[in-house]
Every structure is written in structure tokens, then in C-alpha cells.
Amino acid sequence: MSLRKIITTVRATSVARMTLSVFMLFVGSAIIFGSATASVAQEGNKYEEPWHPAARFAVSEGGKKEKATITLVKVEKADFQNGEGGLTFQMCLAVDVQKGHKKAVRRYARTTVFRNDKISDQAMAYSLKSWKLSKTPPRDCH
Structure with a gap:
């Protein structure tokens, strides 16, 4: 295997890992913020006067x-x-x-x-x- 082929394979693998990492970051954020919004909606407005x-x-x-x-x-x-x-x-x-x-x-x-x-x-x-x-x-x- 030539050096050029090895470098191309390493770059492709790094790009795939980075893309997967960014995707997982977005999915994790959506889950966290989505559940936070749902819990606030269930509790009602905490700042409303009694x-x-x-x-x-x-x-x-x-x-x-x-x-x-x-x-x-x-x-x-x-x-x-x-x-x-x-x-x-x-x-x-x-x-x-x-x-x-x-x-x-x-x-x-x-x-x-x-x-x-x-x-x-x-x-x-x-x-x-x-x-x-x-x-x-x-x-x-x-």
C-alpha cells in the first residue's frame, strides 16, 4: 500500500469520525433541551403571582x-x-x-x-x- 493511499484513508476516516461526532453532539443537545422544555411546560409558570x-x-x-x-x-x-x-x-x-x-x-x-x-x-x-x-x-x- 502506498503512502498516498494510507494518507487518503486516514483523512477519510478522520472526516467520517468528525461528522459522526458533530451529529451526535446535535442529537444530544436536542434531547437535553427538548426534555428541559417539556419539564417546564408541565410545571407551569413559576414566576406567576399566586x-x-x-x-x-x-x-x-x-x-x-x-x-x-x-x-x-x-x-x-x-x-x-x-x-x-x-x-x-x-x-x-x-x-x-x-x-x-x-x-x-x-x-x-x-x-x-x-x-x-x-x-x-x-x-x-x-x-x-x-x-x-x-x-x-x-x-x-x-
Whole structure:
């Protein structure tokens, strides 16, 4: 075997190994970053304020109570207390209320929601304790 043939064979083998190494690097990165994204999606938003899910729940239940489509615009004020078995959220919400085909109007909801921390199913953990709509923001909600 000539020296030229040996050098050509060594170069071809090196290129094949380098190509395989780069390919494996991409595959490994895809697996790592793909699983990281999936785990974040399962855990939800860790940076979300604790009252936001309670506010969304209150708006959903308030819509059923009012027989209207209610959209959360803003959490004006939110306080929560840690009690036995869970958290109690007292919130003032700016909402848009639409009944039937009428135009949506801005209203303000004063609401209390309890989150039972003993229930593992998040959908069942919340309960609406009070809901009251008003045309103007309540005085103590600023």
C-alpha cells in the first residue's frame, strides 16, 4: 500500500469520525433541551403571582353566576392569607362583562377565592366564596 493511499484513508476516516461526532453532539443537545422544555411546560409558570390562577378561576365561576361572558382585564388588588388547609385570596378585579349580543362593559369584581392545598387536582382545589360586581371600583381596591 502506498503512502498516498494510507494518507487518503486516514483523512477519510478522520472526516467520517468528525461528522459522526458533530451529529451526535446535535442529537444530544436536542434531547437535553427538548426534555428541559417539556419539564417546564408541565410545571407551569413559576414566576406567576399566586393570585393569578385564583383570579382566572373567579372570573370563570363569576361568568357562570352572572350568566355572561366575563374577561379578566386586570387584577387591581390582591391579598391572600395562609390558613388551615390552604390560601384565601381577596381580590379586586377589573373585568369586561358581555351578556348575550350586547357590547361588553367594564365592571369591577370584589371576590374571595379559597384554594384547598390538601387537594392535589388543581382544577378542583379552588372554590368561589364570594363574588360581587359593581360599576365603579370599590374604594378600598386601589
